Amino acid sequence: MDDWDNYRLILALARSGTMRAAAIDLGLTHTTVSRRLAVLQDARGRLFEKTTDGYVATALGYALIEVAEKMESLSLAGARHQRALDQEIAGTITLSLPEAIAQYLLLEDLLEFTQLHPSIELRVETSYRFVDLDRSEADVVIRGAQEPPDHLVGQRLFPNFVTYYANKEYLETTPRSELRWIAPTPEARTPGWLENSPFPDAPIAIGIDDITARHRALVKGMGLSRGACFMADPEPSLVRLTSKPPEPQQDIWVLTHPDLRQTPRIRVLMDFIARAMRDKKSLVLGQLPAA
């Protein structure tokens, strides 16, 4: 018995009496319980005897059940301890981050964070109204920037990569002369984006400020667009317009105020975000999985 999980098996079988019931308790099937018990008893000797009404522990089995019961109370005490620890970092955090990242990159992760830390109330603020971060009410900020921002501390992750996309069907059914661009509003356009694109002669049909609205229009086949890899690559209806590698844009930063940095609650969130982002690094860099 070099697998402590076997104690859980013993406990479930002792309590429920039958393999099928024990399997349900453990979230398994009766075959798995049967096989695991078989190897366990081969290694440690008979633990249960099959009687007319279920499995009954032998002397040895009973000894191990007692161990398992104590282990269970330990485990439950550990869970309580964990909740108590989480209480110590209870409070509210306001997180400000770009709408696109919130919706397309970190949505599930942020939900997971709230489940992992029930004592933390997380408020997500996706508007860009707070351009001046010092005056912002946010505690933690995710933003793209070239330089380390003043008065804020944190870590730089990696650049956000973009390239050119279109809806596959739109691209195949639209005559080349009819292709149109969906662009940001003029002041937000990257210099040279059109000239370096695969279709520099196509006209700009519309300028949309909101990045997710632009993405929706792109997915619906309303035109060509330059967009973030992490938004477009997972969308199966979209194809890249060029085989050239995506281009890096601004670096992504995870930031907070210097006087909040040592706050455990803040540290936990920033660490969590950094970890979640790194897990998606290849997606943000636009590295296609099997290409």
Add this chain to the structure above:
Amino acid sequence: MDDWDNYRLILALARSGTMRAAAIDLGLTHTTVSRRLAVLQDARGRLFEKTTDGYVATALGYALIEVAEKMESLSLAGARHQRALDQEIAGTITLSLPEAIAQYLLLEDLLEFTQLHPSIELRVETSYRFVDLDRSEADVVIRGAQEPPDHLVGQRLFPNFVTYYANKEYLETTPRSELRWIAPTPEARTPGWLENSPFPDAPIAIGIDDITARHRALVKGMGLSRGACFMADPEPSLVRLTSKPPEPQQDIWVLTHPDLRQTPRIRVLMDFIARAMRDKKSLVLGQLPAA
């Protein structure tokens, strides 16, 4: 964390500091430790932080390490308890069984039994001198018999099946007229065995009393022979002489004296033997694995 074995992982990592060392402690590789820790921390939050000299537990990690330490002492106490229980059934058992079964069927199992119950000294007696079991010094007896034996109690398992065999090379290279039988001594022969055999006209070259000696001669290609399936089937150099199903011989019994039957030590051994035999039932019945 619905797998208590993860506590072992935490403990090993906390003690050794690096994944590679922890992996060695656990008998695994560092990749496995790394992956398991990753999913664990995804589910329960950060438990360790990577510092310049190894992994250091966070507050949460430390709480779980304490749980794991207590679990470990529980597990060790359980192992001591098991040894103590085994002491209660300490003593000597003399087991009498046919030489063929001892050598070809239960050898590993009996060894395993002594490891499982170090407090029991098992003496194996394979001679057939004790034909009268009441006068035998054996505590437990395995024997073949048609009827439930007098003055002894226990359980009947299943019949021992036999059929006809030869060394494959011997069969292919020997002219049919040169084929010879290796038989038991005349008084031990089953009536009609020769007439019902595939080669009823082949002469009997030799009569050997000892069953294992007969088997060895058969394997060495010294002739045809009728023998137990559980001895011959696992031997790759032997082939069956007939496609007819093997014939049942005497039932196999596991027996003891009535006044010993309730002795825990005896019960443990008899239960173990019955279980081991049932695991090999298809082998004894001569049911070929992939035929």
Add this chain to the structure above:
DNA sequence: CGTCATTGGTGCAAAATCGTTCCAAAGAAG
């Protein structure tokens, strides 16, 4: 006494886990 439900076991295919082999990064040693 027959029917039906429940139990645990078997064979096979799918899935998760693991080990091997590689590699980049970071410290330690020279």
Add this chain to the structure above:
DNA sequence: CTTCTTTGGAACGATTTTGCACCAATGACG
């Protein structure tokens, strides 16, 4: 500063584990 060792992670193939669909055996119930 360079070299070398040690660390942990990634990709891939192999093994193990697991679930599913059956089945025989046993007991419950009408």
